[in-house]
Amino acid sequence: MTRQLRLPYGRQTIDQQDLNAVNNVMESDWLTQGPNVFEFEEKLAHYCGAQFAVVVSNGTAALHLANLALKADAGSKVITTPISFVATCNSVLYAGSTPMFCDIIPETLNINPVAVRKCLRSNPDVVGIIPVHMGGLIADMEALSEIAKANDMWVIEDACHALGGSWLDSKGVEHRVGDCSFSDMTVFSFHPVKMITTGEGGAIMTNNKQLEEKIALLRSHGISKNSKDFKNDSDGDWYYEQQVLGFNYRLTDIQAALGISQLKRLDSFVEKRREIAKRYLNELKNVTLPYQHPDANSSWHLFVVKIKDRKAVYQQLKVQGIMTQVHYIPVTQQPFYHREQLKNSDSFYQQCLSLPIYADLTSQEHSKVIKSLWKINQNC
Ligand SMILES: *Cc1c(COP(=O)(O)O)cnc(C)c1O
Secondary structure (H helix, E strand, O other): OOOOOOEOOOOOOOOHHHHHHHHHHHOOOOOOOOHHHHHHHHHHHHHHOOOEEEEEOOHHHHHHHHHHHHOOOOOOEEEEOOOOOOHHHHHHHHOOOEEEEOOEOOOOOOEOHHHHHHHHHHOOOEEEEEOEOHHHOOOOHHHHHHHHHHOOOEEEEEOOOOOOOEEEOOOOOEEEOOOOOOOOEEEEEOOOOOOOOOOOOEEEEEOOHHHHHHHHHHHEOOEEOOHHHOOOOOOOOOOOEEOOOOOEOOOOHHHHHHHHHHHHOHHHHHHHHHHHHHHHHHHOOOOEOOOOOOOEEOOOOOEEEEOOOHHHHHHHHHHOOEOOEOOOOOHHHOOOOOOOOOHHHHHHHHHEEEEOOOOOOOHHHHHHHHHHHHHHHHHO
16 A cells, blocks of 8 residues: 655554455445444444444534534533533534533643543533543543532543553443443444544444434434434325434444454554654653543543654644644634643644654654654754
8 A cells, every 4th residue: 555755643544454445445335324333333333332322424424413412502611621622612513512621630641630620610501521532641530520410410431542452441341432331321422533434434432312313313303214213194105204404424334344454453543652652652752641540441542742843743744754743723713613721732732743653654664753853852
């Protein structure tokens, strides 16, 4: 397979099995939502230990539908973190709610439950929280779910970075990310830089049957073809009903077949990412290494270091063909949102840099990144 000359910070891993899976669907009767979609959902739910999975066209659509399914009244407020991709808080606006931003904990890069509690004191009309497991590190789900329960709020985990990760709760019980033990729903993305890919794709996990049904309806125009759900009498076998305003957010069977094939190798992808992370942790010098939670086993979507002269380092790595990335410009600083500055998020942004990490990164490529960083850091 052809490889680009530049090393990206993240990329997909595609093999012959993936190609065969896609080819088989291309020659079948179904191209859009069909048997592979339902099989992918079943396997994803089983992998994560959740009761239900609904797959959709991308992670943003998954967030949109999760917000819609849980939505309270128009104009309600939802708390999220500024250190995420813009899609997280855009989804709050899509559903007619207003995003509120709470600052991160500087070490974990995740939303600070203390900041959430403080925000709630002056904003009792908040209806939900969307934490993001930044880079793969799990947010403090126990604290957040406790706050949510005490204040009658819902929780959507944006786990677009965290498929394949696991953690121990305070009772020592192990949880797979996506099991929704401490949330109403968990959302994944299958964009090529994420843990597994379907080209574009996303999923919503839940243990709540009503939420699952609501989301499945919203995914396909709000149309039900299931006679037991009909509000009017069926006219004949062709009959269907639109019951709510939905969308076309379906995943194709072509994509789902790729997803099933990729899911089989997820554990090996995660293992490879963990090896890469371990080597970075051992060998990098003169950078602040990412925090590792003692009770969590991250799937390492990102390897985020902090570097004093970040801009110069980024530029010099780029000259050498190593494409790092900055995750993230705080959403609060985007002209569209333009909110008050949050101290920890803004100072994190000044120094953060995501280094290449993906299952296909070769040992030689990895050495090149580490050695280039050593040299550049000596000169900066
Ligand atoms: C990738 C990502 C999304 C959006 O997913 P898409 O599949 O690209 O729509 C949302 N939130 C986070 C944290 C992401 O990393």
